[in-house]
Amino acid sequence: MSKIVFLVADGMAGWPLDSLGGRTTLQAAHTPTLDLLAPRSRCGCCRTVPQGMPPGSDVANMSLLGYDPHAHHTGRGPIEAAAQGLQLDPDDLVWRMNLVNVTELSGTGIMLDYSSGHISTPVAAPLIAKLAELAQESPFQPIQGIQYRHLLVQRGGAATDAARLLIRPPHDILDQAIAQDLASFSTFPELQAFLRTAHEFLRSEPTSQATSIWPWGQGRPLSLPAFAERFGLRGAVVSAVDLVKGLGRAAGMEVLEVEGVTGLIDTNYEGKVDAALKFLEHGDFVYLHVEAPDECGHMGDAELKKRAIELFDQRIVAPVLAALEGSDATIVVTCDHFTPVVRRTHTEDPVPFLSFRTRAPRTDGPAVFDEATAQATGLFLPEGRDLIPFCLEHTA
Ligand SMILES: [Zn+2]
Structure with a gap:
């Protein structure tokens, strides 16, 4: 059976920059493997962020994994709870809870730091206890x-008004009024x-910069139809970040753990590739996610x-291609959303993708792979x- 690999560079796409002579970072980057693949691939764009939804990595990666965010996305908290394997009741409400630094918990308060000075897990643990x-x-x-990122489970909260609060x-909202x-x-x-109780305690605690909790991204526990049943594929995800692991776990996919992955530019690339290729010896589909381009965009x-x-x-792309070239495989390269350096945050532009089939390379793909060439092909997947x-169809 043919294998299929998604290589997802988080936030890789962007907008043209004056500092790069009007090119995007993807256009300016030296990418010989992508340039080799593009002419032999089907290239196009797809909308990973449904209209009217925020362009978060949670929404966008859920789309790429084949699920409709309108039907299944309940919040950031529930996805991270899935990553932790938390046992929840269907009527629980799950919040993502940051340890933050705010000047005061009142109408004149300001959000100074969403991470409490990137608080470490050993310092945070006794505070959460x-x-x-x-x-x-x-x-x-x-x-x-871990670190400043925690969860708050509200027992029986899904049916309460708390589920609809806009936080x-x-x-x-850095340096903005709260x-x-x-x-x-x-x-x-x-x-x-509870917020007030937590504030009283945290601001009296000299061990950290945290002065408050900040619950947000709340929703009902995440439940996704099984990936294996949906696509008839044994699938796995490889990622450093909780939300991709959570989506994979909720979809019943294998979550491949790799030592030394950081979500940053110094991550263990070889470890991720090895884990993905090893899984493909018996599995059918791997979703290999790399966080670093997004982080650099935010910076x-x-x-x-x-x-x-x-x-x-x-x-990532070169060793995966080298390993699969001689077998029957489809290699898909894409990103979940744009993270333009000029914006330092995500945008909802449809993302470029390429789909390369080892056994049936095309001859009519674009000369190189970037935002503009993918758009110029005219191939557009609205969902x-x-x-x-789409990639499976062109594999059959
Ligand atoms: Zn992302």
């Missing part, structure tokens, strides 16, 4: 994660009370993003969830 103790008489249960992600979020919290007094660092894309080409079926 104490918060769990303080929450004992409430429906809230703080769950320790902004803390990384989106009054509108506090006004939302105040409409659900039980949560507001606003064009040179570093260019370098991240070059490393992706050299240390990101159709990309896997």
